[in-house]
Amino acid sequence: ELKVEQNPLFLSMQEGKNYTIYCNYSTTSDRLYWYRQDPGKSLESLFVLLSNGAVKQEGRLMASLDTKARLSTLHITAAVHDLSATYFCAVEYNAGNMLTFGGGTRLMVKP
Amino acid sequence: DGGITQSPKYLFRKEGQNVTLSCEQNLNHDAMYWYRQDPGQGLRLIYYSQIVNDFQKGDIAEGYSVSREKKESFPLTVTSAQKNPTAFYLCASSLPGLAVSTDTQYFGPGTRLTVL
Numbered sequence: 001e002l003k004v005e006q007n008p009l010f011l012s013m014q015e016g017k018n019y020t021i022y023c024n025y026s027t028t029s030d031r032l033y034w035y036r037q038d039p040g041k042s043l044e045s046l047f048v049l050l051s052n053g054a055v056k057q058e059g060r061l062m063a064s065l066d067t068k069a070r071l072s073t074l075h076i077t078a079a080v081h082d083l084s085a086t087y088f089c090a091v092e093y094n095a096g097n098m099l100t101f102g103g104g105t106r107l108m109v110k111p
Numbered sequence: 112d113g114g115i116t117q118s119p120k121y122l123f124r125k126e127g128q129n130v131t132l133s134c135e136q137n138l139n140h141d142a143m144y145w146y147r148q149d150p151g152q153g154l155r156l157i158y159y160s161q162i163v164n165d166f167q168k169g170d171i172a173e174g175y176s177v178s179r180e181k182k183e184s185f186p187l188t189v190t191s192a193q194k195n196p197t198a199f200y201l202c203a204s205s206l207p208g209l210a211v212s213t214d215t216q217y218f219g220p221g222t223r224l225t226v227l
Contacts, residue, residue, distance in 0.1 A: 044218075
């Protein structure tokens with residue numbers, strides 16, 4: 001059974017600071033997804049990482065994937081309040097685009 | 112505009128009632144999914160369908176049922192057998208088998224179900 005763990009579960013940070021969210025998973029997979037969820041809202045796709053060593057960046061967020069370590073990171077650079085949300089990673093576990101989600105990291109960026 | 116719609120946005124159910132949540136997509140996606148999200152938790156897969164007239168149980172299918180009679184529609188029924196149905200329900204769709212390298216699952220706005 002595929003297990004996906006994120007840490008930290010909750011992160012409070014000051015604007016302008018850098019931080020990294022970690023996503024570990026238990027079995028082999030080459031595809032990992034990051035989503036953002038605002039309170040009471042649906043999920044918005046951020047990144048799709050399709051191979052070992054993949055790195056994608058959008059604004060202040062950068063995601064990377066190490067399939068050998070079964071680890072993905074979401075790095076936040078110079079955080080701003082608008083990044084406050086819950087971030088989920090999800091790992092594909094068969095060729096049919098089936099995803100197992102991590103428990104989420106709730107990020108609060110304080111002015 | 113292409114997208115996924117879910118209705119209703121809020122739904123209240125009495126004990127012992129069945130209720131049906133609607134999910135419609137016009138993205139021409141073959142695959143559709145239903146997830147449940149409890150407060151402060153991640154998403155758990157209830158049912159999925161890769162093609163019309165076919166669907167499979169996910170991790171927490173007990174007390175739920177689905178149908179897939181049309182490509183665009185994938186309704187979820189929460190039956191009275193589901194003992195703790197209060198949750199946020201999300202529908203998603205995708206192209207099958209990740210045919211496009213940047214493909215992901217696209218999510219609807221969700222339905223919040225509360226049992227009275």
